[in-house]
Amino acid sequence: MTAPDVALRRLRDQVPLLVALVLVWNLLWGTWSWANLISGTVIAIAVTWLLPLPPVTGGAAFHPAAVLRYLAHFVLDLVTSSAQVAWGALRPGRQEDGAIIIVALRTDSDLLLTLVTESLSLVPGSLVIDLDREQRTVALHLLAVRDLAAVERQRASVLAVEERVVRAFGRAEDIAALDSPAPATTAPAPALDERTTS
Amino acid sequence: MNDVDSVADVVAMACLLLGAFLCLTAGVGLLRFRDVLSRMHAGTKPQAVGVLLIMTGAAIRLEGSSVTWMLLLVALFQLLTAPVSAHLVSRIAYRRRHVRRDRLLVDELAVTRPAATPGDGTPTGP
Structure with a gap:
């Protein structure tokens, strides 16, 4: 690939950020x-030049109906989880136990994984603790689970969130990956020391 | 005209009050939940929705002002940043073992010991 090509690609990767x-x-x-438009453009270029970010690999699509559903x-x-947590905070008596679970996701895209994890922290019950990019697993803390059945329900709802995100913003191959079984993660991966570097 | 104004005022007031109440519950949750991870739940969800509601109420009251765009930005960044900061804090809390392991039903992230085989309410901590 020639130098102008690389420069052009880099510019194209930066355009959404600039906008x-x-x-x-x-x-x-x-x-x-x-004046705002021009000064904003100058500042945006300066910011992206001084503080360059790695481009997000893998594009995303936009499926309007699925986006609306998502x-x-x-x-x-969001509303349900706020109400639940608010009630949990105010309710008299002993606080219920939590749980930490690891869920294997099927998505293999930086952008989609970011959206999934952002959503997971805001939906009922779950809070992302760790994300293992290599294994595609996400570790979640669950608030107030009564029994193991509740844990399994949460696990299913995590996968449902993932599915909605991917159907809304995923490319065709991402959506196809939903139907393939998740990679087996029987043993919890020693994920804590591996940082997501990309 | 007057009617519409008062309806808008009532909606704005409801949003502001409900938002403030949710932020209060977030604060209560910070005090009452037992470990960092649980507290982060309080710091993200009711807090984020509370801020959203307060921004909505303020936007209704300040209708037409250029400030409303800033309120939109505040809401957007609240939604974007709250999960990220909660994630970082809980990640560090877990590594530094600021976790009440006796209050965990399951801990699949524990690497030093075999996967927990807990019963209902049985302490699974070391």
Whole structure:
């Protein structure tokens, strides 16, 4: 690959970030004007040049109907989980036990995994502790589980969240990966010392 | 006109009060939950929704002001950053063993000992 190609690819990888930064800049000013647009663009380029981020590998698609379904579920989950945690905090008496589980995800895309983990922390019961990029497993803390059946229900709901995210934003091969069985993770991976480097 | 204004005011007030209440429960949760991991639950969910509701209420009250865009940004960044910070704090808490293992039903992340075989309520800690 020649040098201009690389430069072009890098620019293309940065474009969504640039657009987002310019948008944030304009929202911060609260008004739209050419001056804001131009100064925002200059600042966005300066920021991405001074603080370069690795490009997110693997693109994403956008399926409008699935995105709406994902968003609706997300809002509902968010409200439910807040109510649950609020009740758990206020309820008199002894706090219930928690649990830490490891769930094997089927997705193999940085962007989708980010969305999945962000969503998981906001939906009922779960909080992401660790993410093992190599093994594609996510370690979650569950709040207030009564018994092992509740743990299994949570595990199923994690996979449901993953499925909704992937159907909303995944490419065709990501969606196809949903139907293949998850990689076997019988033994908990010694994940704690491996950082996600990509 | 007057009617619509008052309805909007009532909605805004409801949003502000409910949001403030949820933030309060987040604070109560921080005090009452037993370990860092549980506390992070309180720090993410009711907190995030509380902020969202307060932003909604404020946006209704400040309708038409350029500040509303900033409220949108606040809400967006709250949703983006709350899980990330909670994740980092809980990750460190787990590694530093600030976890009440006796209050865990299952701990699949424990690597030093075989996978827990807990019964209901049986302490699985060391």
